[in-house]
Amino acid sequence: MRSGTLQLFPDVASTMASRVDALYLFLVALTAVFSIGIGLAIVLFMVRFKRRHPDSIGARIHGGILLEITWSVVPLLISLSIFVWAAQIFFAMSRPPAETMNIYAVGKQWMWKFQHLDGQREINELHVPVGRPVKMIMTSEDVIHDLFVPAFRVKADIIPGRYSHMWFEATKPGEYHLFCAEYCGTKHSGMIGSVIVMEPDDYQAWLSGGGLTGSMSARGEQLFQQLACNTCHLNDGTGRGPSLAGVFGSPVKLNTGQMITADETYLRESILTPQMKLVDGYQPLMPTFQGLVNEEGLLSLIEYVKSLGASRSEAQQASAGTPAPAAK
Numbered sequence: 001m002r003s004g005t006l007q008l009f010p011d012v013a014s015t016m017a018s019r020v021d022a023l024y025l026f027l028v029a030l031t032a033v034f035s036i037g038i039g040l041a042i043v044l045f046m047v048r049f050k051r052r053h054p055d056s057i058g059a060r061i062h063g064g065i066l067l068e069i070t071w072s073v074v075p076l077l078i079s080l081s082i083f084v085w086a087a088q089i090f091f092a093m094s095r096p097p098a099e100t101m102n103i104y105a106v107g108k109q110w111m112w113k114f115q116h117l118d119g120q121r122e123i124n125e126l127h128v129p130v131g132r133p134v135k136m137i138m139t140s141e142d143v144i145h146d147l148f149v150p151a152f153r154v155k156a157d158i159i160p161g162r163y164s165h166m167w168f169e170a171t172k173p174g175e176y177h178l179f180c181a182e183y184c185g186t187k188h189s190g191m192i193g194s195v196i197v198m199e200p201d202d203y204q205a206w207l208s209g210g211g212l213t214g215s216m217s218a219r220g221e222q223l224f225q226q227l228a229c230n231t232c233h234l235n236d237g238t239g240r241g242p243s244l245a246g247v248f249g250s251p252v253k254l255n256t257g258q259m260i261t262a263d264e265t266y267l268r269e270s271i272l273t274p275q276m277k278l279v280d281g282y283q284p285l286m287p288t289f290q291g292l293v294n295e296e297g298l299l300s301l302i303e304y305v306k307s308l309g310a311s312r313s314e315a316q317q318a319s320a321g322t323p324a325p326a327a328k
Ligand SMILES: [Cu+2]
Pocket: 107, 110, 144, 145, 146, 180, 181, 182, 183, 184, 188, 191
């Protein structure tokens, strides 16, 4: 929580925070043990082996195998254990749990724009519920930014032209700092904000308050029609463009024979540079939508395509019995 007093450490407010701190403190302690040990040895040897006579010459040393093996093996084991420990944390950080609440973020000089799936949008403030894994799907409108929430011990670069991810699970309601951690121009230091962690009920109340303009996928659907995407991307697959139902997260075969997974970045590329990765069996007819749709519009379109995915998997589950409901 924010306070006026000088804090040596940021708050511990996510599931990741104490794990990162434990590793950090271990590294500090290890460094201290070796620095103090070496410092003491220097002083001790200065006193003990001081040259007492101007003519005295040190004894010849022929090395010590045991000593050399010890000072090689011990640091090796220590550094390997640091590696394994840190890698475990790194994997946990880079692999969000299967069920996450997704929030989109767009960074631009010099502000943060956040969008919730239900349609809420906010600037330089991010409301999240406590005790629920949140995945941020982030991009930039201009230069490289970096979203950093010290209390959660999470931080990720945000790169124009692609989507980066970051996840966290807040453990303590409160208000925490949010920073841009990549120098991004003159007002970089002003690219700050707060994360407001709320009890789930308060969060729901917050979500439903304020002027909602429809969910993100509803906005995406509108845009899909406005841009006339629906005239080619028919959901039954008979259109001039491939059907988008169930595409998100599934493998796509390109006309080069290459298989790729349709993730957010691929969908984005396909909207802005459709000729780059053509789906096998389709003609290069689609025009580019560069300049016609902004970053937030792209996110809404992607969210709409994701919502089509849900319809198809439901359809597959239902295929045994009733006829599949047509995807919107
Ligand atoms: Cu920035």
